[in-house]
Amino acid sequence: MRALEDLGLLGDYAVWFITPSIYIVVTAVTILALGVGALLRDQNIGSIPLTVGLVGSVWAVGAVWWAVWHGLSTSTPLRLWVPVATTGIALGVTALYYWGASFVNITHLRHPLILLAVFGQLWDAAQNLIGVTFLGYSPKLVVTNLVYQATGFSGSTFVLKLVVTVGIVWYLADAKEEMNHTWWWLMTFFIGAIGLPMGVRGSLRMLLGA
Structure with missing residues (x-):
């Protein structure tokens, strides 16, 4: 909306x-x-x-x-390649995360809700990457824009979100057995929920040329 x-x-x-x-x-x-x-x-x-x-x-x-x-x-004119690219990047990197998590002795790193959280954040990061690299956009958040301005690297937001997301889900996966069940689900769902809508919003806007 x-x-x-x-x-x-x-x-x-x-x-x-x-x-x-x-x-x-x-x-x-x-x-x-x-x-x-x-x-x-x-x-x-x-x-x-x-x-x-x-x-x-x-x-x-x-x-x-x-x-x-x-x-x-x-x-x-519809940029049909945009949602294909953003979704593909997010799915691809999430798949790499899933594969990499198999080498770590933390069972819940590959929990479905953890994967949803990773995908949601990476979808947001992917739409930012496509917008900045190919369409002349700039990161909207203050922190990510500062990083972009400091580095001049169009993929800086993607790298930043990837590192932060992996760190957060690593903590959540490791703490699952100790945390309150309800709070764990809410926190993990929240991580995905703040990424997924932004991925949809950004991809849809770029699709329609906004």
């Missing part, structure tokens, strides 16, 4: 999809999905995770369809 707002596709509704309003909207939708999921679970016809996942998937697919439809209907 932030990508749609960036592209000016939300009109008067844009105010609901910028900070801080978007947090209220997402929280409300999440609570609604949790409530519906709980009702379906009690009726033995569904579950909370399935309901939340379905609502999120429909929302995401709808937003992407809206943006692509706008691009096609307005003859906006």
